[in-house]
Amino acid sequence: MRRWLPIIAFVTTATLCGCAGMVDSVSEFLRAGPWWEAAQAGDIRSRARDLEARGELAIALDHWRLVKRISIDQTKATREMARLESKIAEAVQSHYQNGLAELKKKQMKAARNHFLAALRLDPDFQPALKQIKARFSPFPLAVYLSESGDHPASVAKKVFGDEGKAFLVAWFNDLPEGETLKRGTLLILPKLDKAPKKIVRKTPPPDRLSAAKALLTKNDFDGALGLAEKVDAGNPDVRAQGTRRVRG
Known part of the structure; x- marks a missing residue:
C-alpha cells in the first residue's frame, strides 16, 4: 500500500489544483x-x-x-x-x-x-x-517405422522394391538421401505399387557356328577355325543348331 502513496498524493494534488488535462495524462501514463x-x-x-x-x-x-x-x-x-x-x-x-x-x-x-x-x-x-x-489425407500416404541401420535407399527397397526411389523417402521426410535413420523413426511415404521382381533373362549364346560358316564362305579358314574352337558342344542351344543343320 505504501508504494501507492506518492502516486495518490500526486493525483490528489493535481485534482485540487483543477488541472484536468494533467490528470488525464497521468491516468493514461499509469494505465500504460x-x-x-x-x-x-x-x-x-x-x-x-x-x-x-x-x-x-x-x-x-x-x-x-x-x-x-x-x-x-x-x-x-x-x-x-x-x-x-x-x-x-x-x-x-x-x-x-x-x-x-x-x-x-x-x-x-x-x-x-x-x-x-x-x-x-x-x-x-x-x-x-x-x-x-x-x-x-486425401493423398494416398503410408507410414513406416524405421529399423536399425535403415537409410532412405534401404527403406525404398523394402517399401517400393526399388532403391532408386530413395529420393521419395528423402523428399517426403525432409532427409538427406545418405542419412542413417534412428531405430523407430516414423516416416511418411507415398503409396505406390511395389515394383515387380526383375526377371533375369538368359542371354542367348552367340551363334558361332553360323559365324564360322560365313567366314568359310569368305575363305577365312583361320577365323572360321578360331570360332569353331569356341563353340560349346555341350550347350543344348548349340546342339539344337547342329541338329537343324544336319537335318537341313
Whole structure:
C-alpha cells in the first residue's frame, strides 16, 4: 500500500489544483505502466485456473505466460508454467498412445480424434501430425517405422522394391538421401505399387557356328577355325543348331 502513496498524493494534488488535462495524462501514463499491468495479474491467474479446470491446458499455459510477463515477482508464474508444461506433455503422450491403440482395433474415427486432441495441446507434436497426414489425407500416404541401420535407399527397397526411389523417402521426410535413420523413426511415404521382381533373362549364346560358316564362305579358314574352337558342344542351344543343320 505504501508504494501507492506518492502516486495518490500526486493525483490528489493535481485534482485540487483543477488541472484536468494533467490528470488525464497521468491516468493514461499509469494505465500504460508496469504498475497497472501488475494489477491485472490476479484476474489473469484466476482465468488460467478456470481454463485448466475445463481442460483447456494450452490456453491456460498462455495465460500463465502473460502473468509471468507482467508480474513484478515471476516466481509463481514460472512454477505454474513448468507444472502445466509437464501436464500437457503427459496428456499429449496419452492421446497419442490411445490413438495407436484405436488404430490396431481399426477404429479410425476414434484414433483420429485422439491424434487431433494431441495436436490441439501441442501443434508441433510430429508423431501425431504424421499419423494425421498419412492415414487421414486425401493423398494416398503410408507410414513406416524405421529399423536399425535403415537409410532412405534401404527403406525404398523394402517399401517400393526399388532403391532408386530413395529420393521419395528423402523428399517426403525432409532427409538427406545418405542419412542413417534412428531405430523407430516414423516416416511418411507415398503409396505406390511395389515394383515387380526383375526377371533375369538368359542371354542367348552367340551363334558361332553360323559365324564360322560365313567366314568359310569368305575363305577365312583361320577365323572360321578360331570360332569353331569356341563353340560349346555341350550347350543344348548349340546342339539344337547342329541338329537343324544336319537335318537341313
